Amino acid sequence: MTDRAPTLTFHGAAGTVTGSCMEFVHEGSRVLVDCGLYQGSRTLELLNHEPFAFDPRTVDAVILTHAHIDHSGLLPKLVARGFDGAIWCTRETIDLLEHMLADAGRIQEYDAERRNHRRDRAGDEPFEPLYTSEDSMAAWELCRPVELGQAFEPAEGIQARLWNAGHILGSASVGLMAGGVHTVFSGDIGPDNKAFQADPEGPSGVDHVVCESTYGDRARERVTIDQRRTLLRAEVESALARGGNLVIPVFALERTQELLLDLHHLIRSDVIPNAQIFIDSPLANKTTAVFGRYAAQLEDTGGRNVFDHPSFHYVTDVEHSMRLNSMSGAIILAASGMCEGGRIRHHLVHNLHRRDSTVLFVGYQAQGTLGRVIIEGAQRVRISGKDVKVRAQIRSIHSYSAHADQSELLDWIAARYPISGSLFLDHGEARALETMRRELQRRDPQLSVRLPEIGERYALLTGEPAKRLETGRTDLAELLGQDWQNEYADFATSLKAELRKLHDDKQREEALEKMRAVLKSYNDFRTKNGKSAV
Structure with a gap:
């Protein structure tokens, strides 16, 4: 019966490594696990400026796994759009967020000011920052500390508990219990021999697991x-x-x-x-x-x-x-x-x-x-x-990673067994996700392994695989791949050297004119066929 089952929607870090945000809903209660910033290419970061796929005013609480900006960096925007509930996390995370969020707010303000002063934007509408330093501090003031292992109720009918994730100072995995369904969110899992941090922990015998897969395709040499x-x-x-x-x-x-x-x-x-x-x-x-x-x-x-x-x-x-x-x-x-x-x-x-x-x-x-x-x-x-x-x-040097590699992720997942529902793999690039999926299915062909896309919504059933209720967005494939702006930078930095190889200025002018003609022809073709030329 899916109409009363908790639902889980992926709003970020699905098919990509950053922007972690998941929406857990049960009988009107709504909790976010993380609310992170997309980081990386300029193109991918455009997603930060899109409206939330939900109304922030309807969110009862946020449970934050740790202070990294790709997990916490949209909290100020959430507050600026009307969220006023509690943000639950460890005390160490709160202490780090005081500086992490303040810095993020200053960066947003600086970037907006810098863009507005660019000559090529003269006459354009002013570029507004994603959020301000004031929004950042308002978000930090909503943080509420909770100890590892301590049960708490972030919203009516939803029970929660945090476990050490071994990733960074204050990092945690999240367990949610609602409607008889037990779901565990890994957050980011730390590797063996991680400096400062004890080994990751978590419950066993759960219905559903959401596990990060940043290094799902890599096996690092064990280094003390x-x-x-x-x-x-x-x-x-x-x-x-x-x-x-x-x-x-x-x-x-x-x-x-x-x-x-x-x-x-x-x-x-x-x-x-x-x-x-x-x-x-x-x-x-x-x-x-x-x-x-x-x-x-x-x-x-x-x-x-x-x-x-x-x-x-x-x-x-x-x-x-x-x-x-x-x-x-x-x-x-x-x-x-x-x-x-x-x-x-x-x-x-x-x-x-x-x-x-x-x-x-x-x-x-x-x-x-x-x-x-x-x-x-x-x-x-x-x-x-x-x-x-x-x-x-x-x-x-590859031995400084704060993320578990493939074998360590597999060990963490195995420690959650038996998993009677579905295992969702997120927080990874396409190759890492697919490599992890194949290895998990090889080890346990009966396990339901899902690779969610941004926008997908699932019903979480007790002891059964999750049921997909909504499909994900179909317009993000290009954003999640190689960034055109870095391709352009590579081309632009090589162009002058290539032009110098020509014999004289006349040949260089002819080459430039031909390149302009190719670009115009391509744009004309795209426009004629009803496709954006941008």
Whole structure:
């Protein structure tokens, strides 16, 4: 009987890695699990500006798995559109959100102001920010703490409980019980040997499970923290021996702190005793201060504040940040981790062209991002309107991930058995999702495995596979793939070099005219056949 069964609708992180948001409804009570920002390519981020697929005023509560912006970053927009219920999460998550949401609001305001001052937008309607800093603080003030393992009722008829997810400080998986149906949402699951965090936990014997699949197609080599430090040591020594800077794009939350933990160890071991390490991210500095307050209870810290060391220089003001451009032999940690914004971009402008510098990636690079373009071997990139040649050493360490790999995800799912209903795989790119689905079906052919799409709604039945009530959106396939704007940047940065190969200006003018003619012909064809030329 589906008319009284709880329903689950996927509003984000379905077929893609970011924008986590699920709507759980039972007999008029409505709860969101996460309300995250789409991050990555410029094209994908356009989804953030669409209206919510539900009325925020009808939402009773939000349960937040953790403070990462792809899980929390649309909370201010939700509040600005009329939501005024409680946002339930761990105390650590609330402390981090104070800074994460405030920073997100400032970024939205800055981006809107920057766009409105662009010359090519002169005369256009003013671009409005997605939300403001005031909206961010209003959302933070709605947060309510709940302890791991503590039962609570976010809305009438819905019982909830949180379990440690082992992903970042304060991260949790969510269990919901309504109408006799038990559903578990993984949130983001941490790997084995995760610094700071205990291993993930959760209930067994449930009806339905929603599990992230970020690394559903990858099997990482098992690396202990000591082994990871050995890898980092080799990269640091090699980079500094070259004489240039070691530039590390970092996520402000957790990745920065893990690197500082390991760098602290290497300094204390006299491996890099004279290192000058600059943390050039105001947000990372603030979140690191939160970690410092919890340092005594975190694993791997020895009960001390490992983030306080004379070699660590926390850069806040812009002038100090710009002075780093003239340095050599420094280690620079700067956000954002995927190089799509923040101070990392000007450090890349000043270091990518240097043969003596090194760029070390230590985090996931989503499809369509500048980080992905660089790591896949681009010879030129376009950053903030500048064409930059890539001459620096490009290196990667894959053992810093805060996400479980395929085998660890499979272990987490197995610990939830028996699963009598359906297993939904979300928070992954197409290949990762399909690889996980095949492996799960190989291991258990009877298990109902679903790959939901954005907009799909399901009835959650007791002891039976979920029943799809509404199909997903059909207009998102292109948005979830490679971003045309990065393709354009790659083409534009190579164009001048290709034109120089021609013999004279006349040939170059002819080539440009032919390219314009091809584009016009394509647009005319699209218009004639009733398709948008955009």
